[in-house]
Structures are given as structure tokens and as C-alpha cells.
Amino acid sequence: MRASRYFLPTLREAPAEAELVSHRLLLRAGFIRKLSAGVYSYLPLGLRTLNKVADIVREEANRIGAIELLMPALVPFDLLKETGRDAVEVLYRTEDRTNRQFALGFTHEEVITDIVRGHVQSYRDMPLCLYQIQTKFRDEPRPRAGLIRAKEFEMFDAYSFDSNEEDLDRIYKAMWEAYERMFRRMGLETLVCEAEAGDIGGSDNHEFMVVTPGGEDRVLLNEKTGFAANAERCDVGGTYEPASAEGVPPVEKVSTPGMRTVEEVTSFLKVSASKLVKTLLVRAGDETVAALVRGDRELNPYKLARRLGVPKVEMLEADAVRKATGADVGFAGPVGLQDVRIIADQEVRSMADFVVGANEDDAHLVHVCHGRDFEVHEFADIRIAVDGDPSPDGGVFKEVRGIEVGHIFKLGTRYSEPMGAVFTDEEGKEHPILMGCYGLGIGRSMQAVVEVSHDDAGIIWPVSIAPFEVVILVVNPEDRQQQEAAETLYTELQQRGVDVLLDDRDERAGVKFKDADLIGYPLRVVCGRTVAEGNVEVKWRREPDANPLPLSDAAQTISEWIAHERNRSL
């Protein structure tokens, strides 16, 4: 490709919208362009890289026997009703001219299960694993950071079908390993962690995280054992001896006018937040539950919901809080609460002499002890883990941030059962099919690479997913010798199958150098003044210095280097 006839809309200044480095660089280097919040066009360079990422994913999926197909983006609403996922909030809803309702595909468990239930009837038809690479639509409440969280995005989604647990375990493991190869090949180091399953559901699931300060997920990592979990999911370890109320003065009511938040109460009463217990009132199904956590901790609603055996818990609204406690939000406490189940974080077990709300406007109680002043119905791990917490498998957690580039799930019968996707076993008995699903963000992975591989001048692509593997830069197109050397090398590299861009634009050399660094071609070949001596200058983007290379065998040498780099992985 010749740059003079290509589309390289690089930006000298970063558009104001971009916060994250990778977002800014993709915009500036002309890979993507925003159309609307969370909706992006892939410009020619961006599409080339996106396709290369997709090809790696395809190759590795095929390698483990998965089979590609393509499902529609329009999904009849009735199909989602079969599994209750018509209530999912991020669904885009639409209807056709006869008022038939559709959703835009956000993931395709129902569609694939519908296909499979018609055709897989015997244990002999499995194992089966199907996948697609397709545009997904999600009405994200808050799109952000370019391709990291978009409303429309490219995703690889695979679905496995098995007749027994062992086979499901086998494909789950095979996909896990395939993911590791995929990410390594695109230049990403990933951390696998336990996670919440969200709207997908199912049992086991693992996320593949690219660890970077720019990531939006918090991950707790036990460096000693390698165990890692998303903060949404992470269990807190440690042992908690019951505290004794002995020697603690009797409960005393104190006036705390208008002091609702932990910060207000602690600074007003001059106690630290760790000496306060928050009482959070939540609705779990039909029941109202008071969840108690230390003042400086955060309730983990997922853990609480699991503990209570309900799909989700939600915070009570202000008027419901008043009904339950007799006081405004901010003054709830466990002492004297009627008809409300009290569940406390395990950490509270070893606390005594703490501060709680008085269930009365503008008042708190001090010197409170559980067991003496109120009964906790249950102690459990219900708070969000943070940096420095004990890990359940020993050792201490370190908190890091990550970009979730992949997520794999064992679904079990979550979809097959309600949708009637059953098979007949050896004995002629019917069972629901055991499923798994495996998602990988194509565009998100592309941006994650930029996030972890760039410098002040621009992107540093690995050869495996670079839009062009080599750029040939003609310093002075007026110089016949330089121009001819570049043309010859360009043709020869093309013949050898190298993705090469010839920057023959009538621009000053500085502009071309800056663009080359910004766009991040892995190898730069300069045809400049050294051509007169029979040399070109070659420089890897990831290395600081350029070296001379004789023109005579440049094409041969470069194509060998590139061939070698293509197969290189982390």
C-alpha cells in the first residue's frame, strides 16, 4: 500500500474526549473515530488490526475443534422470554413494521440453544462447540474509554454442548488454554481470576484480565499462591474471634444533628471509621435485611445475595428505610430493629464498643456491643475485599486494576433446561444439555494492547496484529535514488508476503517520522541519504536505535525477520 493513496488521518492534537492513553492514541493515530457516545468507526488502519486480532482468535478456536458460524443480530424477543432474559437492562429493543418485537443481539445463548435443540438429540452428537465473531449491541449505562466499553462492539462468542460433566470440564479447560494462546499471540499478558457471572449466569466462571493501572476492574491477587479474584467476587479470609462486651460502658445515646454519612459522624464524634458499624437496609426478595459492615468497609451486594439465596439485593429507598427503622437514611442501626433479619460481616464479630445509628433522627448510639445490645442472626463474609486483606488460601491480597478482555463460563443447564434443549443418553433417558460459553472482546483486546504497549511518541504494535508490519519511509521523494530503492524494496517485500506500507507522501521527513512512531509500525525502513552508500536504515519500533542494512539483501533479511516475529509470542 502506498501512503500517498491511502487514508491515514492522523491527528496532531488529541481530541478532548479521550482520557485513557490507549483511547487517545487510537484516535490520534487514525485507527478509530467516534460517531456517537460508545459508537466507533474502524478506520482502515483500525480495521486491519481488528481483522488480525480476529484471525488469531479464529485460528486458535479452530485448533481446539470449535466450528465457526454466524448468527443474526436481530433476536426475536419471544426467544429471550424463554430464559427470562427479556428483562436484561442493557438490551436494545426494537420492533418491525408489524410491531413484532426484537432485541439487538447482546450475546447469543438463546439463539445458539434454539439452533442446537432442533438438531442435537443424542449424546452421540456431542461434544460440540460453535462460535462466531460478530457485532454485539449493549445499551451501556455509561460507555467510556473508546473501545473499552462501547455500545456496539466486536466480540468472539463460543458455546459448548456436552452430555456429561467431564466433557464440559475438558472443553472449558481447552478454551481456557486457547484463550491464553490467543492473548499471548496478540502480545497480551493476562491474569485469570474468579468473577461474578452477571446476567450470563451459570456456575464456574473466570475472567481474563490485562493488568494495567488504566483498567476499570479491581482485582485482588495473592502473589504467594497465584490466586486472583475480581473484587466483585473475592472472598476475604482470616479468623474472627468474638469480641467480649466485658468492661464496655453501657449504651449511650448521643445527639448527631444532620450527621448522616460515615465521614460526618466520625468527624463529629471524633472516632475513626473503623469504630463505627454501618447498617445497610436491603431488600432480598420479599424480605428486608439489615447488613452490617465496619464503617470504612463497603458492602458486596453479590456476596450478600448469594448468602441469602436470592438473585440480587437492592438498597431500600428512603421511605422504606423510614418505615423499617423509624428514622431517616443515615440513622439506621441494629439496636431495637423489629422484624428485620440482621446479617453482619464476619469482621464485626470481633468488634466491641462501636458506634451505630439510633433508629431515631439526629441520634447515634455509642458503646454498642453485639450479643449484649442486639443479636446478630448471622455472621458472614459480605464485604468487598481490598488491598491488604487476608486471602482465604493464606497470605495477603494485593489490589491491581485490570481490563477484562475475556470471560469464560460453565453454564450447566441454565439455558438448556428452560429452553428444552435435551439429549438422549445411552440408556434412552433424556437430560438437558450441559453448556458453556466463552466471550472475548476483539476491539477491547486491540485497545488493551495499546494500553500496555506504547511510549510518548505513539503505539508500539507487535508484528502479529500491526496494521502494517513494515513501513518504508522515503526521506526525499525528489531524490531518484532514494525513490527507486524504496520502490524496489516495496515490491520485493510485497512479493514475499510482507504487509508493507510505502510512505511516499510529499511531506517533510519530520512529518513522516512522527506519523510512523505514532501509528506504531513494528519495523521502519528509511530510504534516505545512506542509499547513496548502498544502505537503508532499519529500526524496530520497540528499540531505540536504527541500524544500516545493505540494500542488496534487505528484502530477504527483512522478510525473514518478519516471518520470525509473526510467530513470536510473549
Next chain:
RNA sequence: CGGGGUGUGGCUCAGUCUGGUAGAGCGCUGCGUUCGGGACGCAGAGGUCGGCGGUUCAAAUCCGCCCACCCCGACCA
């Protein structure tokens, strides 16, 4: 959905408080000089100041409503 912020030429922004001729840099067009890390000179083109309504002799500027976008929190590849 809650909190904070921003909408002025293709991009980055000033001007808004204190109403009175719409500005700068980059980019773009033409000519000339330059030519190995985002050149210089001269001449130009380009803007319903997010939208609608109001106040006023007069609105980018004041008031009201709406919209879009960004950032921080509840969701996910």
C-alpha cells in the same frame, strides 16, 4: 439514574463574569523559499457561537427549557 464539567471553523482553545464589529494556534487552498524528527513568508477560504424560546435598541455573553458529549459512582467482552 445521581453528582461534577463542557458545547465557539476540520482539531486544540480564548472570548461569556461586566451584552455592542466572532478571535488565536494547528490544519486547509494558492504562490515563493525550504527539505532527515510535525518548516518559513505572503495572500486566501472556512463559523446558523449545540438547539428552541424569552429579556433587550442590541445576545456567543443574561434568563428558561431541551439536546449532545466528557469525567466520577451503580453494570459488562
